[in-house]
Amino acid sequence: MLVSQGFDAALAGVLGLLVGSFLNVVIYRTPVMMYRQWLGDAVGNLMKVDGVPSLWSLVFGPKTTTPAALEKAADEAAKSIDALPPFNLSRPASRCGHCGAAIRWYQNVPVLSYLFLRGRCGACKTPISPRYPLVELVSGALFALCAWRFGLTVTGALWAAFAALLICQFLIDLDTQYLPDSLNYALLWLGLIGAAAGLTGVPLTAAVWGAVFGYLSLWLIYHVYRIATGKEGMGYGDFKLLAALGAWLGADYLIAIVLVSSLVGAVLGSLLLLAGKLAHKDIPISFGPFLAGAGLVCLVAGPDTVRQWIPFAFPLGALAL
Numbered sequence: 103m104l105v106s107q108g109f110d111a112a113l114a115g116v117l118g119l120l121v122g123s124f125l126n127v128v129i130y131r132t133p134v135m136m137y138r139q140w141l142g143d144a145v146g147n148l149m150k151v152d153g154v155p156s157l158w159s160l161v162f163g164p165k166t167t168t169p170a171a172l173e174k175a176a177d178e179a180a181k182s183i184d185a186l187p188p189f190n191l192s193r194p195a196s197r198c199g200h201c202g203a204a205i206r207w208y209q210n211v212p213v214l215s216y217l218f219l220r221g222r223c224g225a226c227k228t229p230i231s232p233r234y235p236l237v238e239l240v241s242g243a244l245f246a247l248c249a250w251r252f253g254l255t256v257t258g259a260l261w262a263a264f265a266a267l268l269i270c271q272f273l274i275d276l277d278t279q280y281l282p283d284s285l286n287y288a289l290l291w292l293g294l295i296g297a298a299a300g301l302t303g304v305p306l307t308a309a310v311w312g313a314v315f316g317y318l319s320l321w322l323i324y325h326v327y328r329i330a331t332g333k334e335g336m337g338y339g340d341f342k343l344l345a346a347l348g349a350w351l352g353a354d355y356l357i358a359i360v361l362v363s364s365l366v367g368a369v370l371g372s373l374l375l376l377a378g379k380l381a382h383k384d385i386p387i388s389f390g391p392f393l394a395g396a397g398l399v400c401l402v403a404g405p406d407t408v409r410q411w412i413p414f415a416f417p418l419g420a421l422a423l
């Protein structure tokens with residue numbers, strides 16, 4: 103039993119290392135893809151295309167048109183955007199961000215290549231961030247944990263996907279203060295589908311209410327805070343991420359998730375402070391990394407253990423929403 107459990111975990115761990123290598127691509131490229139899309143939309147909306155009125159005339163009235171200079175600039179910008187080479191999760195092939203040298207397959211083996219290259223680009227010797235092998239290691243460890251706990255099953259794969267998506271959201275938000283909808287919605291839908299199929303062990307009603315109250319609670323706090331202080335403390339991505347976590351763990355875990363996320367925030371804040379990353383006080387740390395971190399803590403500890411740690415966070419536990 104233990105031997106096969108260990109074998110499953112080792113196999114999943116190797117898969118997790120390879121997936122982690124891909125997550126590095128997702129973390130780096132998703133925001134860039136998003137920005138390119140936004141820029142293209144912004145420029146396109148200024149132009150009249152095939153008789154469809156520009157957003158300018160929809161906003162300022164049907165008799166106005168986009169100012170000629172702006173339309174001309176938008177037209178040129180649109181041509182430049184169209185002329186850009188494709189950029190998505192599979193193209194272009196991975197390159198050194200410094201010298202542009204193509205990364206060969208043997209330089210792209212998770213963790214090992216980093217050690218073999220001593221953390222430097224094979225061509226120009228520019229240091230490579232240790233974050234890349236770290237993401238691979240964390241992904242490998244979490245995949246191994248999921249297989250150890252659930253075996254090589256659909257449930258194990260589902261929780262591994264949960265881990266992978268949260269790793270991405272954690273780092274993308276830390277880098278950019280954005281939580282891409284594409285990843286939030288994938289997480290939300292997988293949680294709901296997992297509950298509906300009986301794979302996450304959370305009743306479907308608890309998952310749906312978890313998503314509803316997860317979203318609404320932060321939405322409410324956001325608007326109360328905004329009206330009281332005139333500032334915006336969170337973004338809509340945070341509401342969606344807590345909704346997704348509520349779908350995975352159930353409505354009765356929402357208070358616990360928020361409590362654990364403040365703990366993650368304290369730990370992460372101290373670490374960043376120690377690393378000198380928070381020297382500028384005006385650099386915002388958003389709430390997303392804490393929420394994603396809380397989701398990962400719940401996965402690693404196991405939801406039942408979290409319930410034992412902080413039983414007071416489950417006042418409605420008996421209702422089993």
Ligand SMILES: [Zn+2]
Pocket residue numbers: 198199200201202203223224225226227228
């Ligand atoms: Zn290089």
